[in-house]
Each structure stands twice: as structure tokens, then as C-alpha cells.
Amino acid sequence: MRAYLHSVPEPILTINGVTKDYPAVRAVNDLSLAINRGEAHGLIGENGAGKSTLMKMLSGLERPTAGSITFEGQPLELRSAADAMKRGIAMIHQELNLIGELSVADNIFLGRERTTLGLVDRGSAETAALKLLNQLGSNISPRTRVNRLSIADQQLVEIAKALSCEARLLIMDEPTAVLSERETNALFRVVNQLRLHRGVTIIYISHILPEVRRLCDRITVLRDGQYVKTVEPREVDDADLARLMVGRDLGELFPQRAAHLPDTVLEVRNFFVDGWVRGAGFELHRGEILGLAGLVGSGRTEFAEAIAGVRRRRSGSVSIIGEPADIRRPADAIAHRLAYVSEDRKLRGLHLDLSITENTTLANLRAYGFPLLKAAARRASAQEHARRLGTRCATVQQRVSSLSGGNQQKVALAKWLDTKPNVLILDEPTRGVDIGAKQEIYGLIHQLAAEGRSIVMISSEMPELIGLCHRILVMRNGRIVGALPGERATEADIMHLAAGLRENRVA
Amino acid sequence: MIQDKPNTPSAPRFHWSDVFETWGGLIALVIMAAVCSLLPATRDSFLNPENILNIINQKAFLGIVAIGMTFVIISGGIDLSVGSMIAFVGGLAVVLMKKIIDSSGTEWLGVLAACAIAPLAGMVLGWITGLIVSKGRVAPFIATLCGLAAYRSAVLVLMDGGGESAFGVSSFEAISSTNNGIPLLNWTDATGREIALHLTWPIIVFISIAVLGQVLLSHTRFGRYVVAVGSNETAARYSAINVDRVRLITYTLIGLCTGIAAVLLASRLSGIDSSNTGILLELDAIAAVVIGGTRLSGGRGRIWGTVIGVLILGMIDNVLILASVSTHWQGLVTAGVILLAVLLQRSRSE
Numbered sequence: 001m002r003a004y005l006h007s008v009p010e011p012i013l014t015i016n017g018v019t020k021d022y023p024a025v026r027a028v029n030d031l032s033l034a035i036n037r038g039e040a041h042g043l044i045g046e047n048g049a050g051k052s053t054l055m056k057m058l059s060g061l062e063r064p065t066a067g068s069i070t071f072e073g074q075p076l077e078l079r080s081a082a083d084a085m086k087r088g089i090a091m092i093h094q095e096l097n098l099i100g101e102l103s104v105a106d107n108i109f110l111g112r113e114r115t116t117l118g119l120v121d122r123g124s125a126e127t128a129a130l131k132l133l134n135q136l137g138s139n140i141s142p143r144t145r146v147n148r149l150s151i152a153d154q155q156l157v158e159i160a161k162a163l164s165c166e167a168r169l170l171i172m173d174e175p176t177a178v179l180s181e182r183e184t185n186a187l188f189r190v191v192n193q194l195r196l197h198r199g200v201t202i203i204y205i206s207h208i209l210p211e212v213r214r215l216c217d218r219i220t221v222l223r224d225g226q227y228v229k230t231v232e233p234r235e236v237d238d239a240d241l242a243r244l245m246v247g248r249d250l251g252e253l254f255p256q257r258a259a260h261l262p263d264t265v266l267e268v269r270n271f272f273v274d275g276w277v278r279g280a281g282f283e284l285h286r287g288e289i290l291g292l293a294g295l296v297g298s299g300r301t302e303f304a305e306a307i308a309g310v311r312r313r314r315s316g317s318v319s320i321i322g323e324p325a326d327i328r329r330p331a332d333a334i335a336h337r338l339a340y341v342s343e344d345r346k347l348r349g350l351h352l353d354l355s356i357t358e359n360t361t362l363a364n365l366r367a368y369g370f371p372l373l374k375a376a377a378r379r380a381s382a383q384e385h386a387r388r389l390g391t392r393c394a395t396v397q398q399r400v401s402s403l404s405g406g407n408q409q410k411v412a413l414a415k416w417l418d419t420k421p422n423v424l425i426l427d428e429p430t431r432g433v434d435i436g437a438k439q440e441i442y443g444l445i446h447q448l449a450a451e452g453r454s455i456v457m458i459s460s461e462m463p464e465l466i467g468l469c470h471r472i473l474v475m476r477n478g479r480i481v482g483a484l485p486g487e488r489a490t491e492a493d494i495m496h497l498a499a500g501l502r503e504n505r506v507a
Numbered sequence: 508m509i510q511d512k513p514n515t516p517s518a519p520r521f522h523w524s525d526v527f528e529t530w531g532g533l534i535a536l537v538i539m540a541a542v543c544s545l546l547p548a549t550r551d552s553f554l555n556p557e558n559i560l561n562i563i564n565q566k567a568f569l570g571i572v573a574i575g576m577t578f579v580i581i582s583g584g585i586d587l588s589v590g591s592m593i594a595f596v597g598g599l600a601v602v603l604m605k606k607i608i609d610s611s612g613t614e615w616l617g618v619l620a621a622c623a624i625a626p627l628a629g630m631v632l633g634w635i636t637g638l639i640v641s642k643g644r645v646a647p648f649i650a651t652l653c654g655l656a657a658y659r660s661a662v663l664v665l666m667d668g669g670g671e672s673a674f675g676v677s678s679f680e681a682i683s684s685t686n687n688g689i690p691l692l693n694w695t696d697a698t699g700r701e702i703a704l705h706l707t708w709p710i711i712v713f714i715s716i717a718v719l720g721q722v723l724l725s726h727t728r729f730g731r732y733v734v735a736v737g738s739n740e741t742a743a744r745y746s747a748i749n750v751d752r753v754r755l756i757t758y759t760l761i762g763l764c765t766g767i768a769a770v771l772l773a774s775r776l777s778g779i780d781s782s783n784t785g786i787l788l789e790l791d792a793i794a795a796v797v798i799g800g801t802r803l804s805g806g807r808g809r810i811w812g813t814v815i816g817v818l819i820l821g822m823i824d825n826v827l828i829l830a831s832v833s834t835h836w837q838g839l840v841t842a843g844v845i846l847l848a849v850l851l852q853r854s855r856s857e
Binding site: 349 | 722726727728731732734735739741742743744745747748749806807
């Protein structure tokens with residue numbers, strides 16, 4: 001293998017005045033951009049900035065309305081994703097495109113099966129797959145069924161698939177959104193190796209600005225379908241990037257921390273959940289924002305689900321304002337004014353093909369009349385929540401699937417606010433949400449706490465826990481292994497506890 | 508706080524496919540009716556009150572079952588057992604009625620018992636199916652396939668392979684008689700005979716159940732839960748909806764509908780034939796639901812659509828008979844209409 005040097009930047013991809021019109025909007029507007037061979041090029045922008053449309057044009061899913069694209073010196077005119085693959089362009093989507101019931105090798109060579117006398121040659125495919133995976137430093141067996149793999153390993157399979165078709169340009173759309181810190185680091189090692197040793201060019205799309213700055217040689221910012229600026233990571237900080245994305249000064253990302261009241265609202269004791277939680281508990285005070293940190297798999301979500309009655313617990317007790325609360329089903333949690341806003345809003349949080357009104361009032365339909373529901377009251381309530389949360393929609397009768405990630409998250413929040421909770425457990429409330437919407441959600445959480453509601457916030461993004469929470473609990477292996485004061489915690493403190501390098505039994 | 512961004516989405520744009528998605532079934536019905544009223548072969552015989560009432564009356568039994576089926580399908584389930592169930596609970600009712608009349612000699616007591624037992628038995632059987640599906644975690648297709656086999660077998664055993672006639676039990680036969688119900692108008696038919704047209708009991712029950720069903724689906728908590736469960740079961744469970752109970756109720760509901768239809772059908776046929784009654788009813792019911800624009804995978808649907816689906820199926824049968832086309836063509840025409848209706852109503856987003 002030879003090492004590629006980027007002494008002489010030579011463009012592999014040139015985008016020249018590209019415009020893409022949809023019936024209702026101009027998604028990309030006269031955009032020009034050059035990507036150099038062998039570089040990792042970050043692409044950032046708010047939802048709706050045109051990143052995905054641009055990537056769809058590069059991967060053959062859409063065709064530009066105007067303008068031209070040149071790849072490796074030749075004009076790029078793609079009719080399908082298969083065309084893009086033939087030209088050496090591969091895209092790894094946020095939702096992985098693997099078939100869970102098939103083996104790793106079958107997935108890697110899907111559509112390009114190696115055959116002998118018309119029969120699929122499993123052996124040769126498995127050997128080839130093993131070689132590719134080894135090059136990526138992975139020890140996954142090519143025979144494993146893909147749905148038995150972790151998300152991180154599935155991503156490696158996708159990368160192996162891209163390599164198997166000799167991809168020279170690899171587009172990655174938010175690959176780390178569902179990865180833990182350790183998995184992210186492993187992925188970055190693979191990406192850097194691809195870049196330096198195989199000369200693969202990477203276009204990297206992400207909302208997580210520190211990661212983009214760490215991985216990429218150059219970063220391009222898009223806004224409202226237009227090119228804004230290309231910068232080098234060392235010239236800018238996160239705040240600069242955020243300002244470029246939003247087009248104005250965001251001010252402080254986190255609201256001023258306010259003191260909470262001393263009385264205990266929620267007391268969780270000695271929770272055990274089979275396979276996940278081994279004796280966890282905490283106290284939550286009125287108006288407090290309590291962070292719950294931990295690696296993916298530490299049992300955070302399972303703990304929260306058990307508290308909210310979504311998941312069965314083996315033992316453990318909950319008391320709310322001093323009274324024991326026997327929460328066994330989600331309906332019990334609502335009756336006790338406790339709400340759990342789930343992670344993974346598409347699967348668990350929302351009914352995507354139902355309207356905003358339908359979603360907003362679903363968990364609280366009892367409040368809208370019996371036997372007949374009052375349609376006007378439901379609509380009014382959905383409108384009121386949309387107004388308060390700043391949900392951007394044309395009408396509340398719109399399907400939730402037509403909203404952006406940030407606005408969908410606001411509908412998920414609205415559904416639970418409609419049950420008038422005293423205690424809110426928010427599981428990854430800002431995942432896959434752009435920076436503007438993030439700031440709005442932080443403001444909202446702060447405001448809810450100021451109204452005297454108590455909040456537990458689960459997050460993998462340590463800066464937001466540090467910026468927002470009064471206290472941060474760290475979970476590891478199903479136990480609370482430490483409690484840190486929000487204003488003095490550092491990412492290193494949290495990581496040490498989460499990874500088990502230090503114990504600090506305070507909680 | 509952040510002010511409104513310029514990219515606030517505008518109101519959804521107009522698309523013809525949206526119109527068809529919502530109104531496709533109705534449009535198809537109107538077109539078919541128009542064609543039938545213009546074709547020389549059916550011009551005179553199709554569009555008159557007697558024939559229209561006849562179509563609805565013929566399909567009222569199917570319609571009642573199809574309304575129950577709409578709830579089951581919207582919730583993400585399916586029920587293949589209704590054809591056998593209608594024969595079994597109808598048979599049960601007729602056998603019981605005859606026994607009571609024979610032993611007590613009072614006809615009204617037997618008729619009353621028949622009218623009570625069929626809906627009740629239907630509900631119980633539906634409830635059991637619901638338990639198997641929700642608590643037993645058996646796929647609805649499999650659970651109700653077992654019902655299809657079991658109830659048919661049960662009615663064959665009950666009647667020893669034959670039938671049980673209600674012939675001569677006049678007050679039972681009167682229930683579905685075309686000379687009973689709400690008088691509408693006097694009509695002179697093609698032969699010059701003057702007859703009094705009635706809104707028959709099957710039609711009245713069908714319309715009532717359709718109205719109740721639409722209200723239940725659109726305007727009550729249970730109805731919204733049915734949609735939520737069919738659209739995304741996991742999210743429904745996280746939203747504190749008792750998914751098992753919603754499922755249980757939908758199957759109990761279709762059982763009840765089937766039981767009510769069984770009484771009306773037994774009255775109309777003057778009895779139940781253990782080997783023939785209700786054969787393929789489940790497929791007609793599913794066809795009506797799908798023609799009506801309800802998504803077979805659940806999460807979206809409407810009762811009034813199903814009513815239109817039932818009318819379309821009734822119209823196909825009727826027109827082929829009026830035009831003296833061999834009934835052998837019926838399946839081909841039905842298949843074409845189902846495909847056309849479903850193609851028209853495809854959603855843009857799918």
C-alpha cells in the first residue's frame with residue numbers, strides 16, 4: 001500500500017453551479033464546490049440546508065435541475081444508485097441499508113453475487129469478505145447474520161461493502177449518531193486509514209461539530225440550499241461553525257442555570273432489570289435537571305423505561321412526593337404525572353403517518369371527552385403546544401412524517417407535555433436534531449424546570465449534560481457509579497466514570 | 508429565543524393523487540353506476556329504486572361483517588374465520604330455536620333466543636381469537652385460519668353434514684323479508700306489478716352499524732387507539748395504550764358483527780347449510796375493506812370506504828346478472844375492479 005500525501009490538492013469531485021428544484025422548493029441553489037482527492041471533507045448545515053439533496057445527486061438518487069458535476073475528470077451523469085457504485089461512489093446512509101436476515105458476506109456482495117455455474121459461491125464470497133473486514137481491522141465473521149451485530153459493526157459491514165466495489169468516494173451521513181464514544185473512535189481510525197492508505201475521499205455529514213472538526217481536513221457550510229463557506233478546522237471553533245450554519249449569532253447555547261428547590265419529587269430505589277440494571281436509584285428535586293450519562297449499553301434507557309413502566313423490573317420502588325407509586329404500566333406513569341419521552345422517536349416516540357394533532361393528544365385522550373372526543377379541543381391543544389414549542393408546520397393536521405427531525409422531536413415532547421407531567425424523563429432529546437432546534441429544546445427544558453417540573457435527561461452528548469444539568473449521574477454496567485455537580489463536571493470526569501477508570505459512589 | 512426561520516413550510520400542495528387516495532372508491536362507484544345506467548343492456552333495469560334496494564339488501568350481511576373487518580385490519584390484524592363463523596353461530600341459533608319451539612311450543616321464545624345467541628356466540632368466539640392473538644402472540648393470519656377450519660368443522664358436526672331449516676318459523680323468516688321494515692314507496696315493476704318497497708331490516712342494521720362504526724373509529728378514544736396500534740404498535744405501547752386490549756376488542760367486535768349478520772342471513776336463507784353458508788365470505792369482506800381505501804397493513808382506513816367497497820361488489824354481481832353475462836365472468840371482473848380501486852388509491856408517500 002502506498003501512502004497518499006496531500007501535498008498537491010487535486011480535485012476528485014467538482015460541483016459546478018448545481019441547482020435542484022422540487023415542486024415546492026429550491027432545495028439546492030447554484031452551488032459550486034470542489035472536493036480534493038484523499039481528503040475528509042465535512043459537510044454541515046441545519047436540516048433543510050440542502051446537504052441530503054446534494055448527496056442524493058452524488059449517489060444517483062436525484063438528478064440536478066441545472067449545473068454540472070465532474071468526477072475524476074469525467075462528467076457525472078447518474079441514473080441510479082447502481083450507476084454511482086459503478087463510478088466508484090458509495091454512500092452510507094443514516095438508516096443502514098443492510099438486510100438483517102442475511103449474513104455479512106451475503107450483504108457485502110448483495111446484487112453482485114459471485115457465482116459458479118449459476119449458483120452462488122458462498123465460499124469465495126466469505127473469503128473475500130473476511131479479507132475486506134480484516135483490512136478494516138475487524139474480526140466479525142462473514143457468516144454472522146447481520147441483525148446479530150451491533151450498529152457499529154453493521155457500519156463496518158457497510159464500509160466493507162463500499163470497498164468491495166472499489167469506491168473512491170465514500171459519503172457518510174451522520175454515521176456516529178448511534179455510536180458510543182469508543183465506537184466512534186474506532187470508526188474514525190478506520191476512516192483515517194481508508195483515507196491515508198487507500199486514497200479514499202470522504203464526505204462526512206454530521207451535526208456533531210467537535211467530531212467534524214476532529215476528523216475533517218476541510219469543512220463546508222451550507223445554508224438554505226446555498227454554499228456559505230469552506231473553512232479549515234483549526235481556524236474555527238464550534239461557535240463559529242454554528243454561527244455560519246444558522247446565519248446569525250446564536251448567543252449562548254445553554255440558558256443560565258437557575259437554582260432548584262430542595263424538596264424531593266421523585267425517589268427511585270434499588271432498581272433491578274434483568275440483563276440491564278443492577279441496583280440503581282436516585283433522588284430528584286423540584287425544578288432540578290438531572291443528567292444521566294453513560295456509554296451505550298450501560299443500562300440508562302432500560303433504567304428509564306423501567307421507571308416509566310414500559311419495561312418490566314425485577315424489583316425496585318418509586319415514590320413521588322413522598323407517596324409510594326406502583327408504576328407497572330405506562331398508564332400508571334401518566335396517572336402519577338410522570339412522562340418518559342423515548343429515544344428513537346421514529347420507532348417508539350411517534351406515529352409518523354398520523355397528524356400532529358393525533359400524536360400530540362394520543363397519550364392524553366382521556367382529557368378530550370367521553371364517549372365522543374372533542375375534535376376542536378384536540379386541535380386547539382395541538383396548536384397551543386406547537387406555538388409554545390415553536391414547531392414549524394403549515395397546519396396541525398399535517399402528517400408528522402413531513403416534518404424535520406427537530407420539529408418531530410418537538411411533537412414527541414408535546415405529546416408528553418400534554419399529559420401535564422411533574423416529572424419528565426427525556427431520553428436523547430436532541431439526537432439527530434440541528435443546532436438551532438437544539439438550542440430551542442435546551443431553552444424549553446430550562447423553562448420547564450423553572451416552572452417547577454423536574455427533569456431527568458439521558459444523553460450521550462456530554463457538553464449538553466454539563467451545560468444544562470444541576471447534577472450528572474453516571475451509569476456503568478447497570479449501576480450508578482458516580483454523581484457530579486453540573487457546573488463543575490468535565491467531559492473527562494464523566495468519561496472516567498463511564499468507562500470504569502474511577503469510582504465515585506455518591507448517589 | 509430564535510425567531511421564525513424563513514424556511515417555514517408552506518401548506519401542502521394540491522395533487523390529483525391525493526384526491527384519488529381519499530375519494531378513489533367513491534369515484535369508482537359513481538363511474539360504475541353511470542356506465543351501468545347508460546349501457547343498453549342494463550339501462551332500464553339498473554337505475555331504479557327496486558334494483559338499488561335489492562343490491563344493498565343482498566350485500567347487507569357482507570357489509571356488516573366487513574365493518575368489523577375494517578376495525579381488525581386498521582389495527583394491523585386480519586380475520587379469515589368469519590365465513591365459517593357465520594355458518595357456525597347461525598347454525599347454533601337455528602338449531603337452538605328449533606329445539607326451544609319443539610319443546611315449549613312458543614315460537615317467539617325460540618326466535619328471541621336465536622337472535623340473542625348468535626351475536627353472543629360470535630362475541631365469545633371473537634374474544635377467544637383476540638386472546639389467542641394478543642396474549643398468545645399467535646399471528647392473526649394463523650389464529651384465524653385455525654378458526655376458519657374449526658368453525659366449519661363444528662357446524663358440520665352440529666348438523667351432521669346437512670342443514671337446519673327455519674322454514675315455517677314465520678316470525679323468524681320475517682326478519683329479513685323484503686316485505687318488512689320501513690315502507691318507502693310503491694313501485695310498479697317491469698311486469699306491471701305494484702309492490703311496496705321497504706327499507707329492510709338487514710339494510711337498516713347495516714346502515715346503523717356503519718354509522719356507529721364510523722363514529723366509533725373517528726370520534727372515540729378506542730377508535731383512535733385502533734389507528735395508533737395499526738400505525739406503529741411500539742409507539743402506541745410507549746404512549747400508554749393497552750395494545751392487547753385494543754386487539755382483543757377489535758376481534759370481539761368483528762365476532763359481534765358476524766353474529767348479527769348470522770341471524771339476518773339465517774332468516775333470509777330460512778336456515779343454515781353447514782357445508783355452503785358463508786363460504787369465501789372472509790375474502791369478500793377483505794376485498795370490500797381494501798376497495799374502500801383501508802391499508803391492508805393497518806394504520807389507515809375508514810368505514811364509509813368499506814360501505815362503498817360493499818356497494819361496488821354488489822353492483823358487479825347485479826350488473827352481470829342484469830346483462831345476462833355468465834356468472835363465470837364474475838371473478839375476473841371483481842379482480843379487475845379491486846386492482847383498479849387499489850391502484851387509484853395508492854398514497855404518494857408509499
